[in-house]
Amino acid sequence: MIMKGMILDSVAAIIASVLSLVEEYRLRNKRPRIIRQPYVNRDSLREANINSILHCGDTHCLGQIRMRPAAFYSLCNILVERGLLRESVRMSVKEQVIIFLHLLGHNVRFRVIGGRFFRSTWTVHYYFHIVLQAILRLYPEVVKPPTTSIQPEIQNIPRFFPWFEDFIGAIDGTHVRASVPIEIQDRFRGRKGGTTQNVLATVDFDAKFTYVLAGWEGSAHDSRVLNDVLSRGFKIPEGKYYLADAGFGSRKGLMPPYRRTRYHLKEFTNNPPENERELFNLRHSSIRMVVERAFGILKARLRVLDVEPFWSFKTQVDVVLACCVIHNFLRGVDPNDQITREVDLEMDSHDTRTLLTRREMREETNECINKRNAIALAMWTIIVLVVRYEKELIRSSL
Template sequence: MELNNVQKSQMIRKRMIIGAVTAIIASVLAFLNVKKSRTKRPKIVRQPYVNRDSLREANIDSVLYCGDSHCLGQIRMRPSAFFSFCNILVERGLLSKRKQMSVKEQVLIFLYLLGHNVRFRDVGGSFFRSTWTIHCYFHIVLQAILRLYPYLVNPPGTHMQPEIQNNPRFFPWFEDFIGAIDGTHVRASVPIEMQERFRGRKDKTTQNVLATVDFDLKFTYVLAGWEGSAHDSRVLGDALRKGFKVPEGKYYLADAGYGDRKGFMPLFRRVRYHLKEYTDNPPENEKELFNLRHSSLRMCIERAFGVLKKRFRVLDAEPFWSYETQVDVVIACCVIHNYLRGVDPNDAITREADLEVETHDIRKSLTQKKILEETKECVKKRNSIALAMWNAYKKHRTN
């Protein structure tokens, strides 16, 4: 019996040894197979360490220090205007240097996004920043620029504007006019259930933006956020309820959509105005002459809208952020536009936009507008201007 136990223990040890050896052999074979398979794969060459801070700074410098034209193409303003704009934001306490990002980089990224309508991830890749970082600083700069609105978008004064006073075609006939008013449509992105309300003149969804400009192409009032299907007169009514006012005795140049309100002077309806003063087809009466000069002077607002959309491509492309942000972006673009009118009014973008406006007839036939009843005061004022202007015009033609 004792012998049998010894034999059994020996057999158990032998089996354990065999099992251990088998496991070792299996492990060795597995290791060799893995090593063999790895040798067949292409080797991954490790890249050298990338100094992101250095590359980021080099990217910023390449935008700001490679010439005015290059900078204008990248961030839609020249370097001198850019640095001055950054200083304004810092001096007013609206932006400050953060641990992660300088003021210069914050503003540059913001302007690049507005100028080219690129995604946050695309800009993040160029500046070695995360999408979340770009998103956060975009909104920080946006809110800072919106707080500049009271400083840069000012109501017009009651004094006569030089563009009228120094031009015999407009003075003294338009001495009480302080600017022009109109609406423009800006691309909008809204939920499907809201899209029908936002389809305006075109098939695309838009927001209707009301604005007034002076004759220096500066915005003096901006109301954004109305759906594209809203009529201009309805948007104006909302603006008046929110505090928009016309100084007593003053007028805005307007189209037929605003003709039923005091302070807004439209053209004569159903009267031609696609003509020239000194050609073979001159105006034939006081109404035609008034319409001609009215439309010529009112081109200031079309020019302002043209420059705005030429500079900020984000306004002509489908946005990818919330609708509240889309509204804020429109106002921010107008604020920056006014700043640039003060420091760099004749840059290449402005000249290009003016050329496009001059070569493209943007005026619409008045018969296509909704005819609204005008106030007696505006009718009387307009008729007296037209008659006095016509008498002076005939006198000048006969001399």
């Protein structure tokens, strides 16, 4: 009897356990079920995304990474050949450069790029800085001082040669949006509002940057930034000149236009120059537009320079320099892409220069005044002689 009771108790316990498991299973099935997502082959999708950028036509590629495929592959080859970039276990050189160019071209956040290329935010951040440093190492090779020989863009145009044969480029400053701590924002607040950094650059007549200094606060005047440039060892070859606006003054090596004299191209549209000063200013304005053209192409191509950045200020300065390196590289391998043509058309139809205030004018040196006067007088004399000769021909024919 005792044995029989033990067996019954065991059976009852087993039945109770089974019933408990059945009840738990029944309750579990009442909970909302999590539907398993289909498997995503991230490597395959990432490769397809890269191929769509590079192999769907020049226009599509230009819109995505701001350069055409041939220029992109040329840039990748240079970075690899110089030992500046290498493929890693995680990411190819091609993907590293595409991510970097897309960030500069559109100023998107790291997490946005990460979502598009199936990468973590940390990975995008890491490789962005790897490529940034690689591009900066190309600076001495790509951003070179101008040659002291007569530049073809001067020599081949009668309006400028021989009058501007000693000119090696143009110098000017531009403002780039900056993000800085609130305690120093007043120093970086530019004339048009918002915080900016003042970037000073020299440009040759092929619209290539020959020197770039970034990082000055937006409230700093161009002449103050120039003094810093000169203190850093920037040299202007003896007897050579840069075209400058009146804000720089006529210090040695810089040639501004005549003050209080018509200067802007639109002012001469229906009224040709009436004296040597106006003629000089007209040609000065025509040729100095190259520096505004260079800045225009740079900002149109790489939108990161025209919106508020989201990284540290040191990185912001490095990004400006890297953008100038990319600009010069493209001027060498693909100087007439769609972005360049669009900027040229816009500049042909609009004169964006503004009048300078008296506060921005600086004392001129006698050397530059004499040089400018000699050029202006020589150009005007030629015009006068040609007009007289034509009149004599008309009289003799009568």
